[in-house]
Amino acid sequence: MPDAITVQDSQGATLSFNGVPLGYYVSISPSWSVSSTHETTSKDSLIIGRGTDARVVRQYNVSSVEPGQVVVNFIGNYDLDWFSIGRTGYLEVAWPGGYISGDGFMTDIQGNISAGELIRWSVTFKFSGYN
Amino acid sequence: MPTTPTIVADSQGTTFSFAGTTFLAKNVKMKQSVSLIDSSSLDMASGSMRRLQAAPLKDQQEVTCEYYGSTAPTIGSSGQVVCAKIGVSGDAYCESFEITAAVGELIVGNLTLKLTG
Secondary structure, three states: OOOOOOOOOOOOOEEEEOOEEOOOEEEEEEEOOEOOEEEEEOOOHHHHOOHHHOOEEEEEOHHHEOOOEEEEEEEOOOOHHHOOOOOEEEEEEEEOOEEEEEEEEEEEEEEEOOOOOOOEEEEEEEEOOOO | OOOOOOOOOOOOOOOEEEOOEEEEEEEEEEEOOOOEEEOOOOOOOOOOOOOEEEOOOOOOOEEEEEEEOOOOOOOOOEEEEEEHHHOEEEEEEEEEEEEEOOOOOOOEEEEEEEEOO
């Protein structure tokens, strides 16, 4: 009988802003993206013809890699002083098997106050440089 | 020295009525519940118990009655429900009912009410 495989879970993730540990965060979503790619037709397209016979080649544009961002979802009105559009600071995020940190600023704040539900906040922090 | 035994109330002498109709009840149940909201957060260590808290809004009190006969209440109708023996009294909506006829059995109905307040 093979041993059961245990996949890492999310518990124990930590979050701090300007060195101050935060709490009541229920999800942390770091993400990275490429803002644009080059698209060129293959060299054979003029020979094959136009329409569905033409082949478009998508090429990764290394010069336009965007810095990462982190979206954090909180429950409750935990320390609303921390949330401020455009606020700059140093964010550190650690989760089992991963870590990201850097200077950046808050670009989006969204609250959700719904009948019968917990109060929820979502904050987007964008890093200033590549990390 | 013999002690006085504790007498627990039995169910006999229970009457049940809804919207002015008295039902020949064989079983009356009252249920009150509240949902629990999970407020667990990521900083809790793996293996710890979920953190729960009562939802800010309670669930409606539910009353069910199993009765003899084929009385069919109007679905969605409202009225006073009274079953004094188990402390039920208030305005309620008829959420559902069912009537069962089975070989060799008496016809029985089953009524579900939700109290409004």
